[in-house]
Amino acid sequence: MIKVLLVDDHAVVRTGLNLLLNSQENMEVVGEASEGAEGIKKAQETKPDVVLMDLSMPHGKDGLSSTSELKKILPETAILILTMHDDEEYLFRAIQTGASGCVLKSAPHSELINAIQSVSVGNAYLHPSATKKLMEEYLGNIKESGSDLFELLSEREKEILTLIARGYANKEIAEKLIISVKTVETHKSNLMEKLQMKTRPELVSYALKKGLLGYGI
CATH class of the missing domain: 1.10.10.10 (Winged helix-like DNA-binding domain superfamily/Winged helix DNA-binding domain)
Structure with a gap:
């Protein structure tokens, strides 16, 4: 059973994710939080396998700083960033803070489920367009040298x-x-x-x- 903690400032989003994940045979939502600091506290209490962390939370601690802090406290916990931004700047910053991957909020449910399963066993996960951006960045760096x-x-x-x-x-x-x-x-x-x-x-x-x-x- 994969234990998942939801950290998102929108109650409607958390409710939808709760219903989706708890309907999976091998997943269980063990807690919810509306901002980063609360999410860190809940993570210490529930010891989740995966934290679904919203990138943009205007009220309270944001997703990037929360991810960085949480990885120091619970290094074995995988953090999957949820974002509306298909932007390479956010992507690179998320990876640098220790996130195991990123999923767009507009992604199909099946992609989110696959992403959670992937990061829960230690793999990294990037949504398709993010993978393309990383490859372009890598090839661009190689081309310069x-x-x-x-x-x-x-x-x-x-x-x-x-x-x-x-x-x-x-x-x-x-x-x-x-x-x-x-x-x-x-x-x-x-x-x-x-x-x-x-x-x-x-x-x-x-x-x-x-x-x-x-x-x-």
């Missing part, structure tokens, strides 16, 4: 990139590395995808900037 991109390549892909920069055709690369032309084409396609490039000239230019003409084969 050529060294990081280069490290994504396997040794074979680095060899093939170097030979491309030296002017070898696919057939010549295949003969030099004693592999099939199809294998060369596969590696070339993979490395172009990792480097986010679409043409051979782009690869050659990148390889020259990376100083790969002196890369050992």
Whole structure:
């Protein structure tokens, strides 16, 4: 049985969540609170597995500061942020405070149930658009750093990139590395995808900037 504590400043929202979660065979709402400080107190009393924490609570302690404080007191308790904001700033701040994930208040009931089950066993959960934003942020950071991109390549892909920069055709690369032309084409396609490039000239230019003409084969 997953014990859940609800922390939300809207009584109507808490009532709806209470009905939804208590209707699940493996979930039980063990308490409710209308703001963060009360939520922290109730959490210490009830020792929930998961706290559903509203992000924006104008009266009293807000969700982010409450999450940060509660994780210090009950580090094993998973905190799932409920938010109306599909905003990466709120998302990153929530994760930094120790939340196990975020769910939009507009999400389907099934998504909320899945999220609670996921964080209750130690996993993280992000709503789909949040996952996309995190990936875009990660890829954006990688794109800004050529060294990081280069490290994504396997040794074979680095060899093939170097030979491309030296002017070898696919057939010549295949003969030099004693592999099939199809294998060369596969590696070339993979490395172009990792480097986010679409043409051979782009690869050659990148390889020259990376100083790969002196890369050992």
